[in-house]
Amino acid sequence: MPEPHVESAPPRAVDRRVSPARIAVVQCDARVGVDNHEENIERGLALAGRAADAGATLIVLPELCATGYAFATRAEAYAHAEEVPAGKTVRRWEAFARDRAVHLVAGLAERDGVRLYSSAVLVGPDGYIGHYRKTHLWNTEKLWFTPGDTGVPVFETTLGRVGLLVCWDIWFPEMPRLLALQGADVICSANNWVWTPPPVFDPSGRCMAVYLTMTAAHVNNVVIAAANRIGTDRDARFLGCSLIAGTNGWPIGEIAGPDEERILTADVDVVDSRSAPIWNGLNDLVRDRRTDLYHTMLGYTQGRAFPR
Incomplete structure (x- = not known):
């Protein structure tokens, strides 16, 4: 498989950042199947490693990047799931974050007793920080997963305050708003955005999820790093379009295409969102x-x- 292009936003002419960070979103594929689990993890970490090589300090991988998405039965979903943070996948992510001195957000199927959740995990240089269980479930996810019960947490990190969302959550404006109200500096959105009935893209090539992410960043004055996946997983097709939206809502750099494995990076002032922008007098x-x-x-x- 060819190595993905690492796209960086052009540097600003004047750099006044007081809390600099380089954010990376990784757009990649994953395949369902227990036999594919190790390959999914290895590929995700290899791409995260490329992002770290490019200077990223906060890296976001897609929803369910460890397991693939299109489970056929609840029993199959259960076979893919692990405890958090005790499971081996989170331990692998922790080891990577420690070794590369970065913060990493990534998605997996979580098992808690007999309940299953689509969860996003946050780890850092000192290990496990916390996780978020997806609140709003899409389509057949409702057959396997339980709606999240973690609330809408914001985690204190050495970079700043980090909030987590998963995929369909961005369609509900209350979610990024609640994170912003709690002082989130950056929202990391781990996604498996799928193709929906047409039109999927507008004439500019942007999908609805892109506009929702941009709007949420704009109206809440917060950076949103949205990582989506690509490819197909049984009967599910995914549409890419990963992006990093700045506090003004506009993408910092490019929006990834629908079919390409891609790493996007952006240099941000993490605490920029703490100063509310005045639009005019x-x-x-x-x-x-x-x-x-x-x-x-x-x-x-x-x-x-x-x-x-």
Whole structure:
């Protein structure tokens, strides 16, 4: 298999970053089947290694990158699943993060007793940090997995505050909003975005998931690193389009194509989101929110854990 192109965003003319990090999203394939498990892990870590070689300090792999996606039965899904963090896959990811001094986000099928979850795990140079269980399940995932019960956690790291989402979660604006309210500096979205009834792409080649990711970054003033997979897995086809959206919502660098194995990187100021942007002398997205009206209908509260 040819080595993927590592795409970096062009450097800014003036670098005023106060908490610099290089984020990488890895777009790759994975195959379902217990016999493919080792190859899936090895390929994911090889690509993560290339990202680390390019200077990445936060690397995001897709949802279920260790197991593949298209399970045929609950028993098959259960055979692929592991405990978190005690399972061997998380231990492999921990060893990689320690060895390369990076933070890594990656997805796997988690087993907790008889329950199964599609989970995203965060590890760092000091080992396991935490994980998030997918809240919103897509299509046949509802036959194997239990909706997540971890809430919407934000994890403190040496890089900054990291929030996690998985795939279909980005369609629900409450999810990135809740992470932003808790002070997330970066949201890592591990995805298995699939082809849906046409039109899948607009004339510019962008899919709906790209626009939802950009919008969530824009309205919440937060960086979102979204890693999707490619290829086919039994009857499922995946559409790529991985990207890193800046706090203004626009992609930093390119958006990956639908069929290419790719590593995208972007240099960011991790704590940039802590300063709310003023759009003009009077308007600001965060300050203009009328939570005094919204909370009575939507359950929102007026307080927030971290000021911006």
